[in-house]
Amino acid sequence: MAGNTFGTLFKLTTFGESHGIALGGVIDGCPAGLVIDEAFIQSELDKRKPGQSRITTQRKEADKVEFLSGIFEGKTTGTPIGFTIYNTNEKSKDYDHIKDSFRPSHADFTYEAKYGHRDYRGGGRSSARETASRVVGGAIAKLILKHYNININAYVTQAGKLKLDNPYTFYNLEDTYNNPARCPDEKMAQQMFDYIDEIRKEGDTIGGITTCVVKGCPIGLGSPVFDRLEADLAKAMLSINATKGFEIGSGFNGVNLKGSEHNDEFYTEGDFIKTKTNNSGGVQGGISNGEDIYFNVAFKPVATIMKPQNSIDKNGKNVIVNGKGRHDPCVLPRAIAIVEAMAAMVILDHLLINKTTTL
């Protein structure tokens, strides 16, 4: 259980370091007969790709995925899908200065302590560059979810202190990709863009919150008591670099309500059973109830800043760590692609598991 496989029936195993030869992975358990839309997969990767605008890192990576197996004549065969994404623009020289130093709030120290031997270049395995492989897995999951009319949309709901006032139902989520801040509210998107750009010029960074919405999820997904749908979503989200929190439905604010205010009343709408409110966030007892699933994910401010910081080196000596390299002042605009990818894999996995629940 070395930690690099995600999922139970639809399984993604990833490999690769930031400045190694290649990233990649294996998708095992993808149902046979799926038409692989490579353009769609690449477009998903592009949503996460660096260099999309002034407010993301200028590192240039093609992030071109190559499939090595599991697809024949354009369709999946049910056998494992191996893929690679070669690293093309690694500037390892940028990292010589941290070879022996531990950057604050990075994983340099913990990897060194745990493994004894680490690839320090660009954070190595701890770099968010690894998440490109997740986006490939998520893109294929999305292709399957389309067959079930399940849609997943994430957007930036908070960047630093700038925060949308309304819940997701207020916005047209299709507008998210109209702007580089990835916020469906045009005015706020511009404010976020300007703010992130200002932070970038300061050499500082900010964090933020993304909201993710799953529409069309069938009733019945989730395997209580431990593999509740929200538990698997929480794990998926906290497995993404830089995340510090997850909440579903009413989340942390729900604790301010009384039961009589918080409970979601059932009613019927034609043949369907619905709830009048959705504080549950689409899950009850760990199982999807057919309402929209929505949740928030908190990302801390990016650890790499362009300012000198006090730290220590391997020998415990005090050092000054200076920021170098090409980094994001705020990961949120790129991170939503990863949040969607992980959510897609969780939903698909439970969709497959659920096929075996009854006789």
Add this chain to the structure above:
Amino acid sequence: MAGNTFGTLFKLTTFGESHGIALGGVIDGCPAGLVIDEAFIQSELDKRKPGQSRITTQRKEADKVEFLSGIFEGKTTGTPIGFTIYNTNEKSKDYDHIKDSFRPSHADFTYEAKYGHRDYRGGGRSSARETASRVVGGAIAKLILKHYNININAYVTQAGKLKLDNPYTFYNLEDTYNNPARCPDEKMAQQMFDYIDEIRKEGDTIGGITTCVVKGCPIGLGSPVFDRLEADLAKAMLSINATKGFEIGSGFNGVNLKGSEHNDEFYTEGDFIKTKTNNSGGVQGGISNGEDIYFNVAFKPVATIMKPQNSIDKNGKNVIVNGKGRHDPCVLPRAIAIVEAMAAMVILDHLLINKTTTL
């Protein structure tokens, strides 16, 4: 992958319904040679037991665990530990009125939809009564963690709108069990008690937040990229009934800080590498860094209220659901035992996994 097993090397599998014959479970992977302190295990169960004070449910359950295997002459043998907790005080009659109705924000509807056939009495498998088995697993995990001087303490940091102002470092966590509200601040504990009691009289319920602190966790636990320590903690917490959110370290509030404010500087203290602040919450890159691990868990208000609510029955007809039975106005005082138990199992599991990381 039916969802009732937790853990990788230290594995707990649970079974049992609220009003069935017995709850219980199997603990597999418990190292051999552990002295089983049954009094300690029972005391952990008592922390979760109903009927502890006026502000918890008055259902009377002995919650007496019986071990059936895996222990010989008072010590574990490395073989699986089977155990049962017989239900003694089930009043199934209390539930006839909901046999065919779906209580708002309960799992009645989703279980019915998923499985087609459910034990409706007291929520059946979806009842938090199931968590008694988790406390047994957690208690045994804690016995092992004691060998490593790892301590885990959870407390109630918010009950409804009543909220502690200070971080955990401000309180003496040993004071938590001095009062029925399970809050380490005496004055706030009294306020919480009074408030919960008032809510109880109203026939309503509230939610709340628990903070959990792990002290003494060694450096190096966690298996990136997917099985990060915080990812497994998040899953563990969101697998508990009624939880809606998880945050570690700076959590959702951390997004308001800049990187230069949020980063935790390293320094040396004797032979130890420490951080000046701990916004990371004891984990960096998914791996424990030796600092305190602390996180919050949000619980929604209890779904069962003593007020009439609109809902529907199996046939989609409108019904009024009335609250009956013996329920908690606020689960927090009892829930902290469950939070600790789940945290203990996560930490132990990673402790065992970490033994295999290097040659």
Add this chain to the structure above:
Amino acid sequence: MAGNTFGTLFKLTTFGESHGIALGGVIDGCPAGLVIDEAFIQSELDKRKPGQSRITTQRKEADKVEFLSGIFEGKTTGTPIGFTIYNTNEKSKDYDHIKDSFRPSHADFTYEAKYGHRDYRGGGRSSARETASRVVGGAIAKLILKHYNININAYVTQAGKLKLDNPYTFYNLEDTYNNPARCPDEKMAQQMFDYIDEIRKEGDTIGGITTCVVKGCPIGLGSPVFDRLEADLAKAMLSINATKGFEIGSGFNGVNLKGSEHNDEFYTEGDFIKTKTNNSGGVQGGISNGEDIYFNVAFKPVATIMKPQNSIDKNGKNVIVNGKGRHDPCVLPRAIAIVEAMAAMVILDHLLINKTTTL
């Protein structure tokens, strides 16, 4: 991964020692809505129960299973099925003499070396008494397989040197339980009975071979490359106490044939694709092909003999170990129930997995 759980989607976890309080287990992943035929389950247990005839151990055990959860109004609910089988006839005194000694070809030494602390009474966890729990899991699996018209029959094909001459197709497998030797050939059954009885009087033991046949298995079960159907069957069989070998289809004898003799030609019979011969044993490329699945399992002679044997004790001193207690001179007549149970669980597990193979 402590080794006491079997299966992927239909999972059995067992616990219990030979002379502990109880055996038992948890079945997780059993589809909801299955009518539980308790009489059938008990009849399966009775097939494995000691004391069935003069040629099996005279230990008297009721082997009465009690279900604690997961069943409501006679049908499964999709939640875990916990069960216990209390030990009623343990004579622990019989084992004082081996408390500190290692019986030849038993697990006393390896358990002591591995775990450091063991329940020596009756072999503890290493006793085949544990397999009663497997029979419960297998019986429930069989109830589901009946819905698919899949039948599993095992019989004794060799006891010591006495061996049936013909393949399984020659016999009426329904005749197996007409005699205590569990051999479908009446004449050979009598010879086996007499031979085992003679061996019993000598205070010695013999081994044997069981053949197991699965009829009605649908095409498509098995998950190459590692979880081939025959690989999972092999593991299942070698996980049974005292087994030393597994072969499927032509098995070890198949190596004497040339490819031109061994290959199974395809032909059509109405709408069905069949093979003229079945050297493949019903699996090709790790996947069932619709033909009968048949395999052999070799059991070594029972290790406990009623004769003095040289051995050593914990301190490495020479000792004489004398056989005591009530033991089987040959496990085969009881073992076929276990072989069937394990096979049923493997087939069912792959049946469930296979529901997720295509879109």
Add this chain to the structure above:
Amino acid sequence: MAGNTFGTLFKLTTFGESHGIALGGVIDGCPAGLVIDEAFIQSELDKRKPGQSRITTQRKEADKVEFLSGIFEGKTTGTPIGFTIYNTNEKSKDYDHIKDSFRPSHADFTYEAKYGHRDYRGGGRSSARETASRVVGGAIAKLILKHYNININAYVTQAGKLKLDNPYTFYNLEDTYNNPARCPDEKMAQQMFDYIDEIRKEGDTIGGITTCVVKGCPIGLGSPVFDRLEADLAKAMLSINATKGFEIGSGFNGVNLKGSEHNDEFYTEGDFIKTKTNNSGGVQGGISNGEDIYFNVAFKPVATIMKPQNSIDKNGKNVIVNGKGRHDPCVLPRAIAIVEAMAAMVILDHLLINKTTTL
């Protein structure tokens, strides 16, 4: 659980089809700090490589492994090791004739039936070409086992009807690679070579048996009751293409012995506890006892023969299938590398698991 991952703590996931772009895999859980001896790994691949002599297939494949991650400055970092082996000599044209036909005793039919869509070229995923990836995993496992002085040697003990008369203890296993038949007895090796060559000229094929011996395995490996060491070995071996049987220690022949003949007496040799005989094959109660572990694996005759065979096509019409392409008349000389690789991974996995057994 799509079947392409092997192992629990040391995990190999493979991908790739016979005539696709590349084979490859991911090794997760390899301890950090291991010096990667690439020459050794390549030499292991060469043992399995086609074209080694006249009696193996003449398909020319470089079988050159490229490592993409997990290794830095020549040592493992504890992160996943991704690798590829590009296919260079695929002659897909050779397979047009079987695009729509089902070759007897191949996996064409079962893959078609299970997945609905298959890569028919060269058997696609069902080709033994996939096992090259296993040899990479096994080679790395062997590098770790060397640190523990554990050695694994397999050899050809039977080819068709030609069979070595003596047990493994009679031969010098270092002699195995002195000849292309991979048999440690020089005279028999020549006979086997001649026989296989003759079979090749006939256009026919044969099967055989390999014996594998593990020396130096520590006491205590194996996780009863289900993950017994021999159970995991059995699964590993039956997961290899064309295998039909597995036996450990006395195996199928052991059933002819009485308990008094079969039991392995314990004695002490200095500080070590040993057994006088080793019918157990190095495992007792599912756990290694420190003696040599030895087992046999039966391989059926190769299904592809150079003779016309009757079969059917996708539409159920009768067809004649002619053998084309470059194939092995007997897989045994190449298969022993695969047997060793799988054994190495099983032993290593249990070695890692065993680190967590006691406090």
